[in-house]
Amino acid sequence: MNFVRKICTIRSQTPSTNFSRKFRISTKNFESSQATQPQVQDDKFDFEDLKVLERQERRKPQIKPFIKDVFISVFNKELLAYPEILNKEESECLAARVSALEKVFYDKSKTKEERKMALNKTKMYAAPVSLTNNGLAMNHTESLQYLEVIANDVSLGQEISDHWVGLEAVRKGLEAEQYQQIIDDLTSGDRPLKLCIKEKISERITQADFRTYAELDNQGIWRVTGEKVANSDSINGYLLVLCCLEGDRMKAFLIHPDASGVEHNGVFVNFKQAPATPLSEISEEELARTLAISRLHAATLCRTALTRAVQSCVSYIRPRVFSGKPLSELCTIRSIIGDAFMDIYASESTDYFTTGLLDGYECPDAEMEVAMCRNFMVDHGISNMLKLLAIPSLEQEEECKQLLDDIRHLAARGENLGSINMFIALNGVQHAGQNMASEIKQMRNPLYHPLFIFKKVMQNRHQEKDDPKLNLFLAEHLHPSLRPPSEQLEYCVLRMRYACETLLGRHGADVASAFNELNRLAIAGTEILAMTAVLARASRSYCIGLRNAELEMKLAACFVETSKDKVRRLIKEIDDGEYLNLDHFRVQFGRKMLDANERLTEKPIAKSFW
Amino acid sequence: MAARILKTFLRARPSIITIKRFESNEKNVTLYDPFVNKPQKDKKTYLEAIKIFETRDTRRRGHVEFIYAALARMKEFGVHKDLEAYKALVDVLPKGRFIPTNIFQAEFMHYPKQQQCAVDLLEQMEDNGVMPDSEMEQMLLNIFGRRGIPLRKFWRMMYWMPKFKNLSPWLLPEKLPEDTLELAKMAIQRITSVDPEVKLDVWQTEEIEASLDKTWVVSAQSEVQKVLLAEQPSDIALVVKGPFSVYMKDQVVTYFTLIGKTRPEPKDDKDIDDVSDLQKPLGIPGFIGSTKIPSVKCSVHEQDDGTIVAVCATGTSSRDSLLSWIRLLEKYGNPLLSEIPVIFTLSAPSSDIAVQETQPAKQEETTKVNT
Numbered sequence: 001m002n003f004v005r006k007i008c009t010i011r012s013q014t015p016s017t018n019f020s021r022k023f024r025i026s027t028k029n030f031e032s033s034q035a036t037q038p039q040v041q042d043d044k045f046d047f048e049d050l051k052v053l054e055r056q057e058r059r060k061p062q063i064k065p066f067i068k069d070v071f072i073s074v075f076n077k078e079l080l081a082y083p084e085i086l087n088k089e090e091s092e093c094l095a096a097r098v099s100a101l102e103k104v105f106y107d108k109s110k111t112k113e114e115r116k117m118a119l120n121k122t123k124m125y126a127a128p129v130s131l132t133n134n135g136l137a138m139n140h141t142e143s144l145q146y147l148e149v150i151a152n153d154v155s156l157g158q159e160i161s162d163h164w165v166g167l168e169a170v171r172k173g174l175e176a177e178q179y180q181q182i183i184d185d186l187t188s189g190d191r192p193l194k195l196c197i198k199e200k201i202s203e204r205i206t207q208a209d210f211r212t213y214a215e216l217d218n219q220g221i222w223r224v225t226g227e228k229v230a231n232s233d234s235i236n237g238y239l240l241v242l243c244c245l246e247g248d249r250m251k252a253f254l255i256h257p258d259a260s261g262v263e264h265n266g267v268f269v270n271f272k273q274a275p276a277t278p279l280s281e282i283s284e285e286e287l288a289r290t291l292a293i294s295r296l297h298a299a300t301l302c303r304t305a306l307t308r309a310v311q312s313c314v315s316y317i318r319p320r321v322f323s324g325k326p327l328s329e330l331c332t333i334r335s336i337i338g339d340a341f342m343d344i345y346a347s348e349s350t351d352y353f354t355t356g357l358l359d360g361y362e363c364p365d366a367e368m369e370v371a372m373c374r375n376f377m378v379d380h381g382i383s384n385m386l387k388l389l390a391i392p393s394l395e396q397e398e399e400c401k402q403l404l405d406d407i408r409h410l411a412a413r414g415e416n417l418g419s420i421n422m423f424i425a426l427n428g429v430q431h432a433g434q435n436m437a438s439e440i441k442q443m444r445n446p447l448y449h450p451l452f453i454f455k456k457v458m459q460n461r462h463q464e465k466d467d468p469k470l471n472l473f474l475a476e477h478l479h480p481s482l483r484p485p486s487e488q489l490e491y492c493v494l495r496m497r498y499a500c501e502t503l504l505g506r507h508g509a510d511v512a513s514a515f516n517e518l519n520r521l522a523i524a525g526t527e528i529l530a531m532t533a534v535l536a537r538a539s540r541s542y543c544i545g546l547r548n549a550e551l552e553m554k555l556a557a558c559f560v561e562t563s564k565d566k567v568r569r570l571i572k573e574i575d576d577g578e579y580l581n582l583d584h585f586r587v588q589f590g591r592k593m594l595d596a597n598e599r600l601t602e603k604p605i606a607k608s609f610w
Numbered sequence: 611m612a613a614r615i616l617k618t619f620l621r622a623r624p625s626i627i628t629i630k631r632f633e634s635n636e637k638n639v640t641l642y643d644p645f646v647n648k649p650q651k652d653k654k655t656y657l658e659a660i661k662i663f664e665t666r667d668t669r670r671r672g673h674v675e676f677i678y679a680a681l682a683r684m685k686e687f688g689v690h691k692d693l694e695a696y697k698a699l700v701d702v703l704p705k706g707r708f709i710p711t712n713i714f715q716a717e718f719m720h721y722p723k724q725q726q727c728a729v730d731l732l733e734q735m736e737d738n739g740v741m742p743d744s745e746m747e748q749m750l751l752n753i754f755g756r757r758g759i760p761l762r763k764f765w766r767m768m769y770w771m772p773k774f775k776n777l778s779p780w781l782l783p784e785k786l787p788e789d790t791l792e793l794a795k796m797a798i799q800r801i802t803s804v805d806p807e808v809k810l811d812v813w814q815t816e817e818i819e820a821s822l823d824k825t826w827v828v829s830a831q832s833e834v835q836k837v838l839l840a841e842q843p844s845d846i847a848l849v850v851k852g853p854f855s856v857y858m859k860d861q862v863v864t865y866f867t868l869i870g871k872t873r874p875e876p877k878d879d880k881d882i883d884d885v886s887d888l889q890k891p892l893g894i895p896g897f898i899g900s901t902k903i904p905s906v907k908c909s910v911h912e913q914d915d916g917t918i919v920a921v922c923a924t925g926t927s928s929r930d931s932l933l934s935w936i937r938l939l940e941k942y943g944n945p946l947l948s949e950i951p952v953i954f955t956l957s958a959p960s961s962d963i964a965v966q967e968t969q970p971a972k973q974e975e976t977t978k979v980n981t
Binding site: 195197198204205206207208209210211229242244248250284285287288289291292294295367371414415419422423426427429430433434436437440441444445504508509510511512594595596597608609610 | 741742743744745768771772775776803806833834837838840841880881882883884885886887888889890891892893894895896897898899900901902903908909
């Protein structure tokens with residue numbers, strides 16, 4: 001396969017454009033940078049339209065999926081202008097609600113009941129519901145703002161996240177009449193919606209992975225039978241249960257409170273012929289998209305947990321001294337706090353960048369971005385948390401335990417890192433496969449296509465040397481001082497196509513079973529999304545003169561530098577293959593451990609003769 | 611002195627030297643054998659005999675012949691795998707006397723008969739898998755010096771023997787158990803080690819009233835095998851195959867397998883080069899895997915010639931004991947065996963194939979007569 005990469009063709013580009021770009025003739029760029037220029041839009045008001053009662057969404061026309069295209073090294077430069085979703089009135093309204101919530105949630109003396117009351121007062125239980133149904137018609141950007149405050153109470157944060165996602169699914173899935181009947185009860189806050197999706201891993205080879213099923217009884221009522229892992233302790237509210245039907249189809253069902261046949265057993269909920277209402281108006285894909293928003297919420301919850309850990313550490317460090325100097329002067333401690341700060345900044349940028357995609361465009365395809373937001377924060381959050389909690393050591397035992405348990409619970413809640421990484425990678429590779437199908441076919445049959453192979457070898461000669469030609473010119477869409485980081489981002493983006501090509505060329509249609517390599521691809525993609533969001537945010541902040549914007553610029557440059565190295569290593573490992581990156585051996589060791597019933601290696605002091 | 615040695619050396623014809631060397635290497639057995647008259651043949655008496663030889667004559671005449679005789683009798687006394695016995699034999703050789711004092715002695719095999727004797731002793735140790743230790747090295751050094759041939763043999767042994775000692779992936783104890791049941795347990799454990807989940811059971815055939823052979827049964831079956839057995843259609847017979855042999859050092863254990871039907875191979879006729887329509891997951895958070903059960907081969911027990919659903923070794927390896935094994939399997943977690951016919955294809959008994967329709971206990975007597 002490497003032979004294929006030895007040839008490379010020169011991409012068709014206009015020489016004059018390249019010339020002008022090299023020599024910074026700025027007037028030449030006016031076309032490409034037009035997208036990031038402020039655009040004046042004429043709002044048309046139709047005063048006779050009764051829908052003005054509802055919230056008007058200002059969505060731009062549909063764009064191609066952003067991160068999916070990154071997998072084939074196509075970059076939508078328009079998005080380097082960080083999305084701005086809310087207008088002045090909306091922002092003011094949001095700020096008022098958030099400050100009302102902050103008063104309750106930042107005050108540690110408030111009880112859970114008081115907090116719940118505050119949520120009710122601020123209409124949080126009805127937030128995603130339309131204005132005509134006494135809701136707030138909240139969009140995703142606003143939901144993160146609210147959740148950041150609510151997440152200070154971890155259990156309430158999880159509850160409200162499930163409730164919002166479930167409400168949206170119910171709105172889309174139930175018939176209008178049924179929806180109107182239950183919406184008031186649903187939004188009262190007394191019995192919030194809970195999600196029941198995850199199941200136990202099967203323990204027998206004759207068990208399917210997903211076993212909860214629904215069937216119609218004689219009276220035409222759907223009955224749900226199965227067992228689910230419950231995310232929360234109590235099940236007094238409405239339950240949204242995912243079931244399989246005959247013929248491998250999936251459908252969500254709503255189980256009302258106090259329904260018969262529902263039993264709570266520790267972290268599991270058992271359903272025995274429980275009556276349920278089907279969400280028949282929503283397709284499987286739409287259901288997946290709707291429920292996936294819980295990943296975005298999980299990222300926010302994790303980030304808030306990490307922020308709390310940073311605050312806890314800071315309050316521990318400040319009054320303490322070491323060798324007669326303040327503890328805060330220790331470089332190692334400062335760097336740990338700095339790392340956490342950088343990751344929090346990156347996660348925040350990525351989350352709001354993604355909500356910008358979801359709220360700002362028609363028919364957004366941002367499932368991958370949403371999944372990446374969660375994985376980025378969970379992955380970085382756990383490692384940062386461990387480092388942070390090592391600072392107070394065992395002095396603040398209870399608080400540390402709680403913080404660690406919170407992030408562990410949030411990280412494993414619903415799904416784990418590996419399965420999301422697989423989702424990200426398989427989506428990306430599928431998109432790349434669609435775009436590169438003919439190329440891959442030719443690459444995998446080189447003797448039938450000698451000319452193509454020669455071309456390919458020429459084309460990839462820079463990629464082979466790990467030095468792709470930077471021809472995306474991302475720096476034109478960012479603040480000039482971000483030129484070096486933008487080139488690092490460009491390098492990463494350009495390497496992605498090569499990584500996909502290598503993977504598909506190596507495994508063909510069996511790529512779905514190359515888990516280790518797909519995992520790397522997913523992590524690389526996630527880092528690229530974070531790099532993009534961070535650069536866009538820092539550039540915007542600096543351009544519009546936000547407070548401490550210069551710090552943001554430094555944060556961005558530092559983050560991109562670190563991430564670039566990570567992406568570079570990951571893609572190099574993909575390119576190297578399982579023997580050079582030692583995957584083959586690690587897998588063998590793992591297999592030996594799993595197969596052995598005893599200790600594999602002898603003790604270090606063991607002898608075979610005396 | 612040196613001139614005289616050189617003169618002798620030059621005068622001697624090489625052919626004579628060679629012949630003489632071989633002559634001196636002949637193993638002559640002494641007429642007096644102290645080991646013959648021992649009433650009880652064990653390690654203690656063996657070591658006593660060596661001690662008597664050592665104390666009888668301070669000059670230890672005939673020690674080479676004695677060692678050869680002792681080596682030949684080791685198996686008889688059951689000490690052929692005992693390092694202590696070999697060390698006692700080496701200790702018979704006098705210390706210091708055979709160490710070459712000049713370059714010629716060192717080069718031309720000083721005391722060849724004695725050296726050859728020590729090499730033969732080490733050879734026997736190697737054949738019996740007895741690893742020498744550093745004390746033995748010291749003894750050989752004291753006897754033959756560091757240029758002696760036995761030392762070279764010893765060092766070669768110490769290079770290779772530790773490497774081979776633990777090469778087998780199935781660790782066995784230094785001394786195998788005498789009890790056949792324990793041995794059978796180890797054997798079955800070894801052949802079922804392919805699946806770490808396999809559970810070993812020891813049953814007595816007395817539990818089955820109709821059994822003729824009263825013996826033990828070591829049966830191994832994992833949960834996966836139970837499920838695979840439960841999936842066996844009742845119209846397709848199970849087959850008991852065997853006896854197969856598994857070697858534990860120098861011991862052989864016979865075992866039998868119960869074979870069920872094989873599930874089909876996974877069919878894969880997709881074009882591996884076509885990546886235009888790759889599968890992607892649905893993406894519902896928390897939903898992974900599939901809603902269907904795979905109906906194709908996927909466990910290690912499913913081999914090309916059948917699915918191994920259980921393995922056993924019995925005390926007698928008789929057909930009756932195997933019949934009891936099937937009954938015991940039925941009793942302990944495989945109720946489906948009462949409905950499925952079992953065919954015995956055993957090479958050991960003269961009648962080769964026997965069909966056993968497994969029916970309730972009453973009819974067992976009659977069916978056993980048929981078999």
